Amino acid sequence: MNSPIRTWRFHGGVHPADGKALSNSVPAQRAPLLERYTVAIQQNIGAPPKPVVQKGDTVKKGQLIAEPGGFVSAPVHAPTSGTVGDIVEVPGANGGAIPAIEIISDGKDEWGSGLDPIPNWKNTDREILKKRIADAGIVGMGGAAFPTHVKLSPPPEKVIDTLILNGAECEPYLTADHRLMLERTEAVLEGAAIAAKILRVDRVFLGIEENKPDAIAALNEKAGQYGVTVVPLHVRYPQGGEKQLIYALTGRSVATGGLPMDVGCVVQNVGSCAAIRDAVVEGHPLIERYTTVTGTPVANPGTWILRFGTTVEQALTFAGGVKARAAKVIMGGPMMGFAQTSLGVTVTKNSSGILLLQWKETAEYTSNPCIRCGRCVRACPMKLLPGPVSVMVESENYDEAEKNYVMDCMECGVCTFVCPAKRPLVQHFRRAKAEINAKRRAAKAKQA
Amino acid sequence: MLITILVSAGVVAAVGLILGALIGFTAKKFEVQTDPKIEAVQELLPGANCGGCGYAGCADFASAIVTKGADPSGCSACSDAMLAKIAEVTGKAAGKKEKMTAVVFCSGSFSRSARAADYNGILDCRSASIVAGGGGKACRFGCLGYGSCARACPFGAIEIRDGLAVVHPELCRACGKCVNVCPRKLIRLVPASAPIHVYCNSLEKPAKRRKFCKNPCLACKKCIRTDENHMQMQAGLVRVNYSNPPEASFVEQVKCPTGALQVEEIHRKIAALKPVEPAPKAAPAPKKEESK
Ligand code: SF4
Ligand code: SF4
Ligand code: SF4
Ligand code: SF4
Numbered sequence: 001m002n003s004p005i006r007t008w009r010f011h012g013g014v015h016p017a018d019g020k021a022l023s024n025s026v027p028a029q030r031a032p033l034l035e036r037y038t039v040a041i042q043q044n045i046g047a048p049p050k051p052v053v054q055k056g057d058t059v060k061k062g063q064l065i066a067e068p069g070g071f072v073s074a075p076v077h078a079p080t081s082g083t084v085g086d087i088v089e090v091p092g093a094n095g096g097a098i099p100a101i102e103i104i105s106d107g108k109d110e111w112g113s114g115l116d117p118i119p120n121w122k123n124t125d126r127e128i129l130k131k132r133i134a135d136a137g138i139v140g141m142g143g144a145a146f147p148t149h150v151k152l153s154p155p156p157e158k159v160i161d162t163l164i165l166n167g168a169e170c171e172p173y174l175t176a177d178h179r180l181m182l183e184r185t186e187a188v189l190e191g192a193a194i195a196a197k198i199l200r201v202d203r204v205f206l207g208i209e210e211n212k213p214d215a216i217a218a219l220n221e222k223a224g225q226y227g228v229t230v231v232p233l234h235v236r237y238p239q240g241g242e243k244q245l246i247y248a249l250t251g252r253s254v255a256t257g258g259l260p261m262d263v264g265c266v267v268q269n270v271g272s273c274a275a276i277r278d279a280v281v282e283g284h285p286l287i288e289r290y291t292t293v294t295g296t297p298v299a300n301p302g303t304w305i306l307r308f309g310t311t312v313e314q315a316l317t318f319a320g321g322v323k324a325r326a327a328k329v330i331m332g333g334p335m336m337g338f339a340q341t342s343l344g345v346t347v348t349k350n351s352s353g354i355l356l357l358q359w360k361e362t363a364e365y366t367s368n369p370c371i372r373c374g375r376c377v378r379a380c381p382m383k384l385l386p387g388p389v390s391v392m393v394e395s396e397n398y399d400e401a402e403k404n405y406v407m408d409c410m411e412c413g414v415c416t417f418v419c420p421a422k423r424p425l426v427q428h429f430r431r432a433k434a435e436i437n438a439k440r441r442a443a444k445a446k447q448a
Numbered sequence: 449m450l451i452t453i454l455v456s457a458g459v460v461a462a463v464g465l466i467l468g469a470l471i472g473f474t475a476k477k478f479e480v481q482t483d484p485k486i487e488a489v490q491e492l493l494p495g496a497n498c499g500g501c502g503y504a505g506c507a508d509f510a511s512a513i514v515t516k517g518a519d520p521s522g523c524s525a526c527s528d529a530m531l532a533k534i535a536e537v538t539g540k541a542a543g544k545k546e547k548m549t550a551v552v553f554c555s556g557s558f559s560r561s562a563r564a565a566d567y568n569g570i571l572d573c574r575s576a577s578i579v580a581g582g583g584g585k586a587c588r589f590g591c592l593g594y595g596s597c598a599r600a601c602p603f604g605a606i607e608i609r610d611g612l613a614v615v616h617p618e619l620c621r622a623c624g625k626c627v628n629v630c631p632r633k634l635i636r637l638v639p640a641s642a643p644i645h646v647y648c649n650s651l652e653k654p655a656k657r658r659k660f661c662k663n664p665c666l667a668c669k670k671c672i673r674t675d676e677n678h679m680q681m682q683a684g685l686v687r688v689n690y691s692n693p694p695e696a697s698f699v700e701q702v703k704c705p706t707g708a709l710q711v712e713e714i715h716r717k718i719a720a721l722k723p724v725e726p727a728p729k730a731a732p733a734p735k736k737e738e739s740k
Pocket of ligand 1: 379380381382383384386408409410411412413414415416425426429
């Protein structure tokens with residue numbers, strides 16, 4: 001596919017079987033209203049929000065139920081109108097149990113967010129728009145759940161010249177962003193234009209893998225109107241990694257430990273863009289999202305518009321239940337998602353997919369010693385040395401691992417995917433990152 | 449030819465002699481005076497370099513004892529006889545110390561606890577604890593059973609029996625290494641004189657605990673009602689009052705409904721029991737995630 005701008009090829013990467021055909025031609029469907037939602041209080045990276053409702057309170061759809069616990073935090077809103085129940089514990093997608101607010105639906109589903117629509121955003125002050133985005137609880141919906149208003153507030157000394165919309169959706173099986181770009185094309189583009197206004201940039205790229213020709217065509221039709229350039233990219237995992245996408249579109253590399261804004265870029269997921277538009281133009285806070293419910297065991301794989309607080313079990317019921325025995329339930333995609341141990345896990349702002357795998361599709365294996373084939377080194381998109389670093393972690397030599405940039409690992413899973421010795425490399429790196437972070441926190445606490 | 453060999457041999461010998469003399473001279477001139485006492489004390493220390501004393505190893509501690517007057521009883525691995533000998537060398541009486549031991553507060557061996565998932569990752573507790581589901585067992589608070597503590601123990605005092613870490617008090621020297629390594633923070637050092645413990649660490653709602661485990665503490669407080677002086681609540685958990693531990697017979701007296709309150713020696717034996725359930729009749733089913 002012809003590209004309107006020069007593009008670059010990031011180092012490494014792989015081509016896993018993509019499994020998108022299961023769900024990419026099914027239009028997204030709105031999930032029926034549930035009787036009860038358990039809305040996780042913390043759905044963002046950063047400070048946990050604080051609940052502001054009491055048991056027995058009546059709430060309207062979109063009403064604030066937990067306020068941000070700091071600048072890097074995002075409020076949470078009621079998914080429907082009804083009464084507030086208990087604060088319950090639900091299993092978290094990353095393990096453990098997390099507190100959630102129970103909302104019992106009254107069946108009326110009445111809006112009452114208290115946020116006024118701003119249809120004339122073009123002539124509205126940037127700070128007002130930014131505050132609206134913060135009030136609507138918008139976070140990075142691609143997976144990291146980093147509060148969007150923080151990304152849109154770069155410190156004054158950083159010059160931002162490019163806004164990048166991440167529509168790559170390189171993760172196998174997931175088609176939520178694909179359906180969103182196809183069905184809510186203008187919402188995505190308008191949200192992007194709002195973000196561009198806030199950042200005062202006029203260079204806006206939308207990076208999309210070329211395996212979504214229908215979405216590319218739909219976007220191209222409207223993109224000019226909103227000042228967005230749609231750039232089809234080669235299909236290669238992890239094309240949608242933040243640093244990989246920046247490199248592919250601008251040729252700029254983010255230094256180790258750096259942020260996209262160091263090279264003048266801000267990256268937003270397309271889902272977040274559509275949410276920005278809804279928050280500004282309609283005055284609707286973020287209470288639902290496109291989520292792909294897929295996998296061979298699912299009866300009707302497809303994309304669903306799920307409200308936060310829906311459990312995996314309920315989502316699977318919408319999709320017609322399972323027709324074959326599932327061996328693994330994954331929140332997210334097969335490369336970066338987390339296998340779950342309970343169907344009570346709830347959909348949150350960054351749940352891009354719920355994936356079921358059959359026993360024969362999963363792999364049970366034993367980790368073997370590294371045979372020094374170097375495949376992981378060739379494949380790692382962050383140009384790390386996964387094999388040697390994993391050996392350092394195995395011998396608990398975290399200092400050495402830190403010197404070898406283990407903190408730059410984005411846990412994309414590429415190295416584990418290619419390793420012929422079946423080494424669980426990413427798990428080693430997650431452990432190392434946890435240990436190093438704990439050490440850094442301890443050092444900081446000592447200083448203070 | 450012969451001349452060449454002789455000359456080269458002579459040169460080598462001469463260089464050797466000169467260098468040897470030089471080394472001898474510097475060794476005498478810059479000799480470091482080591483206190484013979486330090487070496488003597490170091491000989492008496494266990495030499496395990498466990499670091500439990502807070503120094504960089506046995507040699508470092510030995511020099512601290514002699515030069516800085518550190519208390520030898522800071523070494524938890526030293527026997528009383530050894531401490532007495534060290535006191536002879538230094539001429540200072542060692543302080544008194546109470547013998548401590550590590551206890552793993554969990555009774556959820558594989559056959560006595562429920563599984564939430566099949567775990568197929570790195571067989572190490574610290575690695576398992578960072579994945580969702582935390583390594584397979586359903587209880588979020590109990591022992592993972594992948595033996596990080598056992599590998600960390602310099603004295604081989606911890607054994608993994610049927611997926612549960614069990615301390616052998618007669619080998620444990622209370623160095624505390626295992627306490628720091630356990631990601632579930634299940635291990636504590638307590639006086640070795642206490643013969644019974646509450647083997648449960650769960651902060652789950654008491655009603656739910658039975659789902660996960662055959663011997664959970666239900667926090668019914670029967671034991672505390674039996675004798676408030678011996679038992680107490682500590683941070684939400686029922687624990688023996690280690691400043692006034694009860695006799696082993698206390699277990700009989702209380703009749704803990706789940707058996708979480710147990711005599712150490714018996715606990716060790718139960719943990720060794722392998723699964724008692726009869727083998728499943730159906731062919732091994734494809735493993736699957738827990739569903740309700
Ligand atoms: S998981 Fe980390 S080390 Fe492995 S390929 Fe990805 S970035 Fe590189
Ligand atoms: S791919 Fe696996 S075996 Fe090959 S060098 Fe990397 S870690 Fe070692
Ligand atoms: S006590 Fe802790 S470190 Fe030891 S096996 Fe159990 S979970 Fe692992
Ligand atoms: S069991 Fe724990 S405290 Fe006891 S010797 Fe071993 S590591 Fe040290």
